[in-house]
Amino acid sequence: MGKQRKKEELNIPVMILCIIGTVLVVFGILLLKNENFKLRVISAEGTVTGVTISKNVDGDIEKRAVNLSYIANNSNYNATIDNYDKDIQIGEKMTLYYDFLSPESVGNKRSGYIGYLATIIGIILVIKTGPRFVYIIKDNYLS
Numbered sequence: 001m002g003k004q005r006k007k008e009e010l011n012i013p014v015m016i017l018c019i020i021g022t023v024l025v026v027f028g029i030l031l032l033k034n035e036n037f038k039l040r041v042i043s044a045e046g047t048v049t050g051v052t053i054s055k056n057v058d059g060d061i062e063k064r065a066v067n068l069s070y071i072a073n074n075s076n077y078n079a080t081i082d083n084y085d086k087d088i089q090i091g092e093k094m095t096l097y098y099d100f101l102s103p104e105s106v107g108n109k110r111s112g113y114i115g116y117l118a119t120i121i122g123i124i125l126v127i128k129t130g131p132r133f134v135y136i137i138k139d140n141y142l143s
């Protein structure tokens with residue numbers, strides 16, 4: 001006869017950690033999808049080559065699109081940052097952040113790392129607590 005597993009007692013902290021882990025994984029993947037799975041953390045200095053301003057019906061500035069030229073990985077790139085919120089002129093320098101795997105993907109702030117971090121922490125929590133969570137449910141609610 002095989003060794004029988006001890007019945008898993010109701011353990012609320014383990015259940016909560018597993019649920020938090022699952023939520024972090026979903027939240028992290030949604031953030032990554034929103035950022036197109038880009039990790040924009042490497043900074044470069046770009047030169048503004050053009051600014052396109054869109055105005056609403058009242059004449060107020062609705063958004064700015066900034067065209068930039070910059071050097072990343074020893075190559076020249078041109079890119080556009082949509083929805084830039086500050087007034088900027090052609091020829092000005094600005095700091096931009098790019099994805100090291102695709103330097104043409106830029107932003108005016110670091111982004112993407114929160115999604116990766118949430119996903120990794122969530123996966124670790126689910127791996128560590130998931131099996132016990134399943135046994136707790138099986139032993140306490142399904143038997």
